Amino acid sequence: MKVVFNKDVPGSGKRGEIKEVSDGYARNFLLKKNLAEQLTDGVVNRLQAQESKKIKEAEEELQACQSAADRLDGGELSIVEKINEDGRLYAAVTVTKIANLIKKQYGIEIEARQVLVPIPIKIVGEHRATIKFSHGLEAEMTVIVAES
Numbered sequence: 001m002k003v004v005f006n007k008d009v010p011g012s013g014k015r016g017e018i019k020e021v022s023d024g025y026a027r028n029f030l031l032k033k034n035l036a037e038q039l040t041d042g043v044v045n046r047l048q049a050q051e052s053k054k055i056k057e058a059e060e061e062l063q064a065c066q067s068a069a070d071r072l073d074g075g076e077l078s079i080v081e082k083i084n085e086d087g088r089l090y091a092a093v094t095v096t097k098i099a100n101l102i103k104k105q106y107g108i109e110i111e112a113r114q115v116l117v118p119i120p121i122k123i124v125g126e127h128r129a130t131i132k133f134s135h136g137l138e139a140e141m142t143v144i145v146a147e148s
Contacts, residue, residue, distance in 0.1 A: 001020070001021060001022070001023045001026045001027075001038060002018060002019070002020050002021075002038070002039040003018070003019060003021055003026050003030055003031075003036040003037060003038055003039055004016065004017070004018045004036060004037055004039050004043055004047065005017050005018075005019070005030075005035065005036045006034060006035055006036055006037060007035050007036075009030070009035050009036070012030075013036070016047075018039060021036075026038070061134065061135075062135050065133040065134055065135055065137050066135075066137060068108045068110075068133065068139075069131070069133050069137040069138065069139045070139075071106060071108065072102065072106060072108065072131055072139035072141055073139040073140060073141075074139075074140065074141075074142075075106065075139075075141050075142070076141065076142045076143075076144055077098065077101045077102065077105060077129075077141060077142070077143045077144065078144050078146065079093055079097070079101065079143065079144070079145050079146070080145075080146050080147070080148045081093065081124075081145055081146075081147065081148060082147070082148050083124060083147045083148075087123065087124065088122050088123055089121070089122050089123065089124070089145070092120045092121055092122045093121035093122075093127075093143065093145060094112075095112045095113075095115040095116075095117060095129075096112040098112075098115045098117070098129055098143060099111060099112045099114070099115050102115075102131070102141075110131060114131055114132050114133065115129055115130075115131055115132075116129065116130040116131075116132060117129050117130075117143075121143060121145060123145070124145050124146060124147050125144075125145060126142055126143070126144050126145075127142070127143045127144075127145065128140060128141070128142065128143070129141045129142075129143050
């Protein structure tokens, strides 16, 4: 009997996989515990619809990431911070602060873990930051820190 697995079954198959198994194993174990379902035309159509939906969502996500990366690439962020007598910032400019500024200035929601800064920003001046997106996309930005 041909079945499609609903869950991973060690030694038998992984979720979404279609396999030929013995009738007794399918009826007495896989189907009874809802670990798999018999492959029918309706199930095949449902699986094909799910796959095309996943592909469409991935394409939309890629376009959204590409658009965001294009808007941010080469952009500048301006930050005004207090400095001490030595000319250093009281607190370093964190990736969280950069992510919040991107949201405020560009309207693009990114997570702090997507922001990469080669060295901690602790002095006034221009610094480089890389924003990593899914699908291997990146945007380079300039972070300009000025004293208040």
